[in-house]
Amino acid sequence: MKGPYFGDFGGQFAPETLMPSLQELESAWQSIGQSPSFRKEFNDLLKNYAGRPTPLTPCRRLGEAWGLELWLKREDLLHTGAHKLNNALGQALLAKHMGKTRILAETGAGQHGVATATVCALLDLECVVYMGSVDAVRQKTNVLRMELLGARVEIVEHGQKTLKDAVNEALRAWTGDPDAHYLLGSALGPHPFPALVADFQQVIGKEAVQQIADQADASPDLVVACVGGGSNAIGIFRAFEEDASVRLVGVEAGGDGVETGRHAARFSGGTPGVLHGCRTWLLQNEDGQILPTHSVSAGLDYPAVGPEHAALHALGRAEYASATDEDALTALQALCKREGILPALESSHALGWVQQNQDDLRGKRVLVNLSGRGDKDLAIIFETLGLGT
Amino acid sequence: MNHFNRLEHATQTLRETNQRGVAPYLTAGDGGLTTTLAVLHALEKAGATCVELGFPFSDPIADGPILQAAAQRSLEAGTTFADTLEMVATYRKEGGELPLAFMSYINPLLQHGGLSSTCQRIAYAGADALVVPDLPLEESEELEKVCWENRLAPILFAAPTSGDARIQKAGSRSHGFLYVVGRVGITGGSTAFDNTTQEFLQTARRLSNAPIAVGFGIRTADDIRSATKYADLAIVGTALVEKLHYSKDPAKTAFDFLKELQSGLNA
C-alpha cells in the first residue's frame, strides 16, 4: 500500500475537522477494501456492469500516417464513456460497506460527475456533485446526464469557476458533512485519495500489459497518457513502471502554449507547493497564490498534479510533456477520420503529443491510454473548429 | 513569570486570573493594508486580548463565502506576503503591543525559500504565533520545530470530530492557545452553543494544556457569553470582517464592535 508520501510528495494537508474522516477511509480501504469478498464484488461490477476488460485496439491507418505502431487502450468504451467509472465504482462500493448514505463529488469535464451519479443510482446512494459554472456551460450534456441519473449538481460560482474551485467547494462541503463520503475523482487530494484512486484505476494497466503481450507479442516502447489530476495516467503507468525499457510519458494541457502563460502544464510552468491536501507541483505565483489555468479540455484545466506523478517525475521514471489546445484538436480529427474513433479532448492531448513527436517516434510501438470518448465535447469542438454553424 | 512570548503571557494571564477574552480575526489587506493597520490599533485600544491576522490565500478550503470574498478582495488589491509583514512591523514600530497570531494556509509559508525562512520573517516582523488551518498534527512537526526556533507559538486545532486523544495531543503541542473549532464545518454561519457544544468545549478545556480559544460562528455578545463559559478566548472572524467591509470608518467600527462583543464577557 502506498502513501501518505510518494517521495517528497503527497501527505495529508487537511483541516483537523476532516482528519477523522480521512483516517476512517484509510482504515476501511485497508481492511474491507482488501478483502477477497470486496475485490470479488468490485471485479464483478467492473466486468458485468462497466464492461471490462476494455479492448486494446491497433490503429493501423493512423499508425501508418504517423510512421509508428499505435495502440489504444479503449477506456472510451467503458460504461459512461471514460476511465472515471473504475474509481467511482470502487469508492462507492467501499462507501456503501462503510455504511455511508451520501456521496459528495467534484467534477471538471463532468465525466467523473456522471460516473459518480451512475454508481450512486446503482448502489442507492444520495449524490451531490460540485461543478464550476464555466465547466457546466462547456460540458452541458454531462450536467443534464447527472441530473437525469438523480444527482444534485451544485454550480460553483467563485474563483475561476472550474475544477479547482469545484474541489474547494467539495472539500468545504465535506468538512461540514464528514459523515458523507467524498468521492474524489482523480489521483490527488490528501492521503489516502491519491493511493486509493490509483488502486482502483490500476486495472487499466494490468489489462493493457497482458493485452499488448498477447496481441503484439511484445511490450510497448512508450506508454502515453494525458494528465489532469493524473488518474488515468497512473492507472496505466503503474503496470509498466518496473519495465525500464518502457518510456512513460504524461501529457499535460499546453493550452495556448506554455510560453503564453495560458496553460495547465504544471511541470514545465510550475513549482512545488501544497494544494488540496497534498504536496505536489503547482501553478502559483511567488507568494504561493494559485494561478488561473487554461485548457480547451475541462478535465485537464487544473493547477496541481497528482503527487505520485510528482514522485515519478523526481525519479525520472516518467517524463511530462504538454500538448496545446491546437495539437489536441488536430489529433482528435485525425483519429476520427482515420480510425472512426472520437476521443475526449483530454485524451486527445496524449494523441496530440504523439502526433507532434512522430519524427522522433518513428517505428516505435506506442500505447496511448484513450481515457474517454468525445461525445461530451461536440459543442466545443464545433465551436473551436467553426463547424456546423 | 517568564512566558514564551507576548501571546502566551496574555493567555496565561487570563487563565491565572480566571478571566475571558475576545480575539478578533482580520483578513490582512481587505480594504488595503493601511486600513488593517488602523484596525489593529483600534482593536488594541478597545481591549482585545490578541488578534488573529489572516494572510489571504487564493484557495481557502476552511473558509466560508464571507472570508473567501475578503481574501479575494485583498489579493485583487495587490496584498503580498512582504507588504503584509511590513505592515506588521510598522504596527510594532508605532508601539502596537497586541499579541498577534499570524494565520496562513500552508502553501504561502512554503514559498520564499521555505518554512524556515518565512517563519523567521513572520517572527521578525513582530508576530507571536502561527495558525495554519490546513496543517493537522500529522503534518505539523516541522512547522512546530521552526516555530520554536523563532519564538513563534505554534497553534494547533481541535474539532468536534477529533476525539480525546487528538485533542490532548494538539493541546500539549500548542502554545498561546489551542484553536478549538466550535462546530463541524467551515468558517461563517452560526454556531449553536447547545449542550453538545458546551460538553465538547468542557472536554477540550480539560484535555488541553494550553488555554483554549473557540472560533467559527461566533457573531454576537450573546455568543461570546456562551462561548466563554468554558473557553478562555472567543475568536470572532466572519462577523467582524463583514462589518469592516461595509464600514466607512473601519477603525471606529472595529472599536465599537469589539466593545459590544466584550459586553458579553462580564455577564
Ligand SMILES: Cc1ncc(COP(=O)(O)O)c(C=O)c1O
Ligand atoms: C476522459 C478524461 N480523461 C482524462 C481526464 C483527466 O483526469 P485524470 O488525469 O485524473 O485522468 C478526465 C477528467 O475529467 C477525463 O474526463
